[in-house]
Amino acid sequence: MSLAERVQVLSDSAQFDLCDYSADPSQRNPSLPGIYYTSYRGCRVPLFKVLLTNRCCNDCRYCINSAEKEPVELKPEEVAGIFLDYYERRYVDGLFLSSGVSRDPDETMEKLLETLRILRLEGYGGYIHLKIIPGSSMDTVRRAMELASRVSINLETATRDGLDELSSTKDYSVDILRRMRWISRFKRRHPELAPSGQSTQLMVGAVDETDEDIVKRVKWIYDKYSLRRVYFSGFQPIEGTALEKRAEADPGRVFRLYQADSLLKSYGFGVDELRFSGGYLDTSVDPKYAAAMEMDIFPVDLKTAPYHEIIRVPGIGPRSARKIIELRGKVNLTPDILKGMGVRLGRAEPFIYLDGSQTTLSSWNKSD
Numbered sequence: 001m002s003l004a005e006r007v008q009v010l011s012d013s014a015q016f017d018l019c020d021y022s023a024d025p026s027q028r029n030p031s032l033p034g035i036y037y038t039s040y041r042g043c044r045v046p047l048f049k050v051l052l053t054n055r056c057c058n059d060c061r062y063c064i065n066s067a068e069k070e071p072v073e074l075k076p077e078e079v080a081g082i083f084l085d086y087y088e089r090r091y092v093d094g095l096f097l098s099s100g101v102s103r104d105p106d107e108t109m110e111k112l113l114e115t116l117r118i119l120r121l122e123g124y125g126g127y128i129h130l131k132i133i134p135g136s137s138m139d140t141v142r143r144a145m146e147l148a149s150r151v152s153i154n155l156e157t158a159t160r161d162g163l164d165e166l167s168s169t170k171d172y173s174v175d176i177l178r179r180m181r182w183i184s185r186f187k188r189r190h191p192e193l194a195p196s197g198q199s200t201q202l203m204v205g206a207v208d209e210t211d212e213d214i215v216k217r218v219k220w221i222y223d224k225y226s227l228r229r230v231y232f233s234g235f236q237p238i239e240g241t242a243l244e245k246r247a248e249a250d251p252g253r254v255f256r257l258y259q260a261d262s263l264l265k266s267y268g269f270g271v272d273e274l275r276f277s278g279g280y281l282d283t284s285v286d287p288k289y290a291a292a293m294e295m296d297i298f299p300v301d302l303k304t305a306p307y308h309e310i311i312r313v314p315g316i317g318p319r320s321a322r323k324i325i326e327l328r329g330k331v332n333l334t335p336d337i338l339k340g341m342g343v344r345l346g347r348a349e350p351f352i353y354l355d356g357s358q359t360t361l362s363s364w365n366k367s368d
Helices: 003-016 076-088 105-123 138-147 162-166 173-190 211-225 251-265 286-293 316-325 335-340 345-351 362-366
Strands: 035-040 043-052 095-096 127-131 149-154 198-204 230-236
Touching: 003 043, 003 076, 043 076, 076 105, 095 105, 095 230, 105 138, 127 138, 138 149, 138 362, 162 173, 173 198, 198 211, 198 251, 211 230, 211 251, 230 251, 230 286, 251 286, 316 335, 335 345
Parallel strands: 043 095, 095 127, 127 149, 149 198, 198 230
Antiparallel strands: 035 043
16 A cells, blocks of 8 residues: 555544544545545644554554554654645644554554654744544653643543443543643643643533533543643544444534533633523524523623623623723613624624613613
8 A cells, every 4th residue: 555545544534533523524635545624713723634554453443454454554754754745735734643543552653653753853944733642651751741732531431330331441540630630730741741631522412411411521520630721522432333224423412512622621610500401402492592592791881791601691792891891881782883893793682782771682772
């Protein structure tokens, strides 16, 4: 198999490790193997995303690598050479590197670290996202954080029982949570390590975990390990795997989980403020709107309400909430000014007023 063919196989296998909100095929550049896109500060950023090998001694029942008939591998110098060629031609702005576990975690980690070492010695100082191998040693985790911009280890499931259903070779608490704890501890002690922080990925729909199970785990890992991001991967059945007959996850469910995740991380919501039915978010309703309909604080006066109430208004995000707090003592808040701040008045109207009395924005407009 040629180098180009191996890169194609291993980049296709890497698509299930997310570098953005979804694993949509439109992330890929069809003309060049291994180029995917992520979003950074509103821009589409191309990354070279590839596995070092699809050979894997783990037995994850959902994984494409468990169905591979012919293991494929790249050497560290081959990955480094392809990436530098792409980078110098301005095809990519960063690297997303992962791997199957060929024999044992540390042997695989050493090959991943050798790839990063080559790139850094060649003078590449840009973005590298490295997947930490479950079960790898503390020393390799520390060295990975010295070389990578961001590190992550896939949590996969919200519960220990869930992972036990998917794999007999991974221990949820030891192989994964313990490594997340090491990363968090190293980062607290040495902020310069992995400057883009730690992220993780959960699979939705591979086991019978509810949205509430997932959201509770997400809140727990944010609080405990200060993760930068959590990605949700909707389960997709793959022919030849043990779960090939399991139904594909509802994309609407994944979308609502991302919205709930944003409420936890960026809006300061607690899990108890979200609304679940039988453990699941309503896929037909924005979870922020569903939560607001059950809160007894509305309507709130934008001229006097504290930030934690304003941020709970549908149609008002963190940036616009801060602008309201900053400007309300300096200018008279009007619909046009609120729109200029980014407030979506159509959503916010039932939950706010501006005149100091219990009237809606529409009533205030009529009397203006």
